[in-house]
Amino acid sequence: MEEKKSTILVVDDEERIRKLLTMYLEREKYLIDEAADGETALQMALNKDYDLIILDLMLPGMDGIEVCEKLRESKATPVIMLTAKGEEANRVQGFEVGTDDYIVKPFSPREVVLRVKALLRRASKTKFLETEPTTKNVIVFPHLTIDHDAHRVKVDNHEVDLTPKEYDLLYYLAQNPDKVFSREDLLKDVWNYEFFGDLRTVDTHVKRLREKLNRVSENAAKMIVTVWGVGYKIEAENQA
Known part of the structure; x- marks a missing residue:
């Protein structure tokens, strides 16, 4: 029986970053959806059971903190937060609302893939x-x-x-x-x-x-x- 492919939601308002992450993650046979803003990302995350969400902290409208906070009201989907350097306080706030890991921009796409694999392993139920x-x-x-x-x-x-x-x-x-x-x-x-x-x-x-x-x-x-x-x-x- 073919192994079920993990589905990942990539959320970032920069199309270049979304496409870069999508390219690297699809190479690992993950199924990727994308969102460019917080409101869209939250609705997608609530309507579909993703295995993991990569969520940018700074988003137009609803930011990553608020998205994660609202998501945690009903779902335990693993979340990796993307943050810029100098946003230490925001990263702490991200952990408080239920973020599982964070990656600082600029990042290596290979590092993101490794973090994704590690978090999916921890979250998986065999x-x-x-x-x-x-x-x-x-x-x-x-x-x-x-x-x-x-x-x-x-x-x-x-x-x-x-x-x-x-x-x-x-x-x-x-x-x-x-x-x-x-x-x-x-x-x-x-x-x-x-x-x-x-x-x-x-x-x-x-x-x-x-x-x-x-x-x-x-x-x-x-x-x-x-x-x-x-x-x-x-x-x-x-x-x-």
Whole structure:
């Protein structure tokens, strides 16, 4: 059976950049759609289930931050943000609203392809594993199960749809139950990103994680504990 091709939405108001990215990505057998503004991109992203979106930060009308923020209200589609040098604060804001990765302009198209492949690998759900009797890399709590091989999170036997970065954060905490991680630690180890800016990136993702878990199980949401003045941890025993 032929492998399903990943679909990618490329959003940039510069046609030259869109065509360059499209050319390189189509060489890798990806299916590409394009959008030149935020409003169009958002409607396309809401109406079609893309595997990944490459989103320019500075767009006419609705910018990349607003597009990502509105998208995250209903979808967990992986997003790579394109930013210009000197837009550090905007990149932080991008992480806060749910961006999974960013690439600084000017960029190497080959680097973009590598980042796309890496993010798609993290976001993919290997369905064939559903037929396997056991999987080795599974973390099990009373109300929460993380199957890392299948990149799948279940809460009380209901699958929860997370963005790649939300998943990375949950999995990182779950690997070390009851260990407290500072926001700086989490930025460095989960985001692979060090800066002296706003640490709300972590807070926002924790809040979003709790909200998604809480839709299924309040007990699962309560597992993510804030240790005031320090950071966050997963508390395995904090369940009914």
